[in-house]
Amino acid sequence: MTAATPLGYDEAFLVIPLPLPRPVGDRAVRELPYPRFTVLLDPSRRLAAMTAVNIDGGALRDIARTGEWFLDERIPVGEQAGPAVYASNDVDRGHLVRRRDPGWGAPAEARAATEATFAYPNAAPQASVFNQSKELWLGLEDHVLEYADTTDQRVSVFTAPVLAATDPEYRGVQIPRRFFKVAAWSSTDDDPLRTTDPGIVGPRLLAAGFVLDQSELIDVREGVLATPPLSAYRTFQVPIADIEALAGVDLGPLVAADVLPPAAGFADGTVRGGDAWRPLGAADDVVLA
Template identity: 75%
Template sequence: MANATPTGYDDDFLGIPLPLPRPVGDTAVRALTYPRFTVLLAPQRRLAAVTGVNIDGATLRDVARTGEWHLDARVPAAEQAGPSVYADNDLDRGHLVRRRDPGWGTAAEARAATEATFVYTNAAPQAGAFNQSKELWLGLEDHVLAYADTADHRVSVFTAPVLAPEDPEYRGVQIPRRFFKVAAWAASGDADPRLLRLEAAGFVLDQSDLIDTSQGALAVSRLGGFRTFQVPIADIEALTDVDFGPLVDADVLQPVAVRGESAWRPLRTADDVVLG
């Protein structure tokens, strides 16, 4: 297998400084770097609190799907939600950083970077039922890339489960009911096109209706559905206790007079997304 230097998420990738969001307070995380992406692993939950990836849409490659799921040897196995969580049930190992997102540059670099995404620190349990809402969720980065036509289609994306204390437990792991995604890009300034400004959009995927552990075992409903919303980044910040820094003010939904779930924008197709 070709190797790529695991330099991790690049704060300066967009041409505007954008630090990786981090949990607030004294929440312990392990910072793990991979080719073009970083995972902040929350050991007590055995899942990522934040992931950040840089995507260069101008040099993305359509490489064959290769790679096998594996534990990260740098982290104790007990701190990772490994293969036993996904065995003999209807849970998928959901990529947080998508397989294709870091797959850009040379063919060797792209192949090594996509293979690096098959690590359990970059996975989270998702209901296996595949429907239009999940397809929409998986395609949000592509939609943002198509919109962000400045800075050579460069986008930075932050994704993770919402690690809520009330998430139901299954096989020693609390199964997240929600996931967040925040995409950021550089846009040309109105007064001077040479000056860039940061723009961003936030999203939440809700699988609460699909996951049931009330009887002591996992039940995944095949009749329910994923719900996808565009959400103020300030709401995601409050929901996750993650500091998103300048992304809150860069939100394309700003200004938002009303916040909270009642004001979240439900998405049925990519055409429902507000990007500018």
């Protein structure tokens, strides 16, 4: 990376300060700053508990794919889900912070930032089936950016696997069944996406939350990870309060900024899942206003 490339997620990137979300309780994490994004790594699970990236949609560059996956030398190898997890199987090294998201600004800085996304702490095991639902998941930031284009084209995105205790184990790593994503942007008085509440003056934080469920795609009963060929990823828009409870993370002001009307929470301690969430089949199904 170049010396001028700022390291880590910037809490002041949007008009309204937005702190880096963190796991609740005493869960230990390793904070790993990279150019324009940060990974909070759970060393016991060897996977990220949170990633946070700043995206300047007005300055994104079309950077050719360069870079190779690498272990982060700042932490022990045993705390990272490295190449052995992904070898000779149907498991993808799924980028949590997408390669193109931090690739904005000066060309050299943009390239350094995109190459940094190949750090293994920024990867998580995902079933390799590629279908419409997965394409939708990968394009959610783009869809939010298009809407945020009415303001300053800046979006902060938080993505991670849901690290559940019941996730199946494979090659020493528990494979996440679900992933979450929360996109946040700021809205101004003349933004058509802005609430019409006359009592709110000045910039307002807005956010949308999503869950990808790959539960039906993973099978480790025979000691290998198999992906049923006809199954599908399921993608949902979800109340951010549900994500906070499901993933055990403190999403702070993002809960109140949710553009999705609130639903019944987890008062009874049960996770409702897809039966109560908004299923997405296309980008037009996303609620952003």
